[in-house]
Amino acid sequence: MHTWPVQDAKARFSEFLDACLHEGPQMVTRRGAEAAVLIPVDEWRRLQSAARPSLKQLLLSEDARTDLTLPARGQATRRKVEPML
Template structure:
């Protein structure tokens, strides 16, 4: 993966884009620190399709999500009471 300073990526964007399409993802740095990656759209779609949902996305789903978390009423096993000492 080639690294581009943000100034070069901005000044030579067409070359930056062509390199991405020909060679794959390209890293952009800002003041020497990694800032972003330009990825071809096919790879982006593949990565997005294979990504698992985050906890936030799971919690915000419309479907009932507590069914698997709470045992059915009466199905929970209880310990027998112990004699007081």
């Protein structure tokens, strides 16, 4: 994976994009620290389809509509509270 400083990626965006399409993902750094990655759209779609479903998708799915079983309540005791003076 080739690394591009953000200034170079901005100044030579067309070349940056071509490198992504022909060579694969391209890393962008800001002040020497990794900041972002440019990847081809096909790779992005593959990653999105392989990702786990979102919370919204889980809650709206038929799999989420099951009976919720809760454990029986225990014999918890309350702690003693000293009266305020």
